[in-house]
Amino acid sequence: MHIFYTPDITQNTYTLNEEESKHCVRVLRLAVGTIVNLVDGKGGFYTAEITSDNPKKVTLSILSVETEFHKRNHYLHIAVAPTKNIDRMEWFLEKATELGIDEITPIITDRSERRVVKEDRLNKVITSAVKQSIKAYHPKLNDAVSFDTFLKIPFDGEQLIAHCIDSGEKQYISNLITPNQKYLVLIGPEGDFTPDEVNLALNKGFKALTLGDNRLRTETAALAVCFEINYLNR
Numbered sequence: 001m002h003i004f005y006t007p008d009i010t011q012n013t014y015t016l017n018e019e020e021s022k023h024c025v026r027v028l029r030l031a032v033g034t035i036v037n038l039v040d041g042k043g044g045f046y047t048a049e050i051t052s053d054n055p056k057k058v059t060l061s062i063l064s065v066e067t068e069f070h071k072r073n074h075y076l077h078i079a080v081a082p083t084k085n086i087d088r089m090e091w092f093l094e095k096a097t098e099l100g101i102d103e104i105t106p107i108i109t110d111r112s113e114r115r116v117v118k119e120d121r122l123n124k125v126i127t128s129a130v131k132q133s134i135k136a137y138h139p140k141l142n143d144a145v146s147f148d149t150f151l152k153i154p155f156d157g158e159q160l161i162a163h164c165i166d167s168g169e170k171q172y173i174s175n176l177i178t179p180n181q182k183y184l185v186l187i188g189p190e191g192d193f194t195p196d197e198v199n200l201a202l203n204k205g206f207k208a209l210t211l212g213d214n215r216l217r218t219e220t221a222a223l224a225v226c227f228e229i230n231y232l233n234r
Helices: 018-027 086-099 119-132 147-151 195-203 218-232
Strands: 003-005 013-015 035-039 045-054 057-066 075-080 103-108 158-162 182-187 207-209
Touching (some): 075 086, 075 218, 086 103, 195 207
Parallel strands (some): 158 182
């Protein structure tokens, strides 16, 4: 199955951009008459036929469309401190997209080792994972924002913060969430959130979350949350 990401599709015909056209013709060696699939990132899954195999401008004719393709019964937003090694952040985005996630926000905390994020590069990782895993919904990647600023953004759903500080009561995800809801989960940097940051989140209505006795890397903790919430909503 050959899938192309076409977020601006609106008509019964579509023309791939030059980069995708070259990949279609030169790399995949697809020709006129080949049936392919398109996803628009908003739930649309299209079946299309190649009508022109120009390597700079492949033209497609839309044959059918399915809306809300594999729409999930919940909404997951993970706000995570970017890792010092950006490859680890990219790994998380790829795997989270495959598992199922709706929104990601890089948050800059007091102990963050990385404070600059190239969203364009990270979005390419997400798009590639969308096509590879046959997802019709493209996760939204927000611009990096400070922790304090992020907490001021309203969220209509269940809010959790995962941390390793040995104080206060923390519970497992299964005890904190209700299925079929919207969820926002905060994941800190390698050095964890500061006590002040945890208290600030708790005062904003976040619930303290534990991921078990093992100390996890940032990207592992974020992916564990992604897996467990999807599992509990299966």
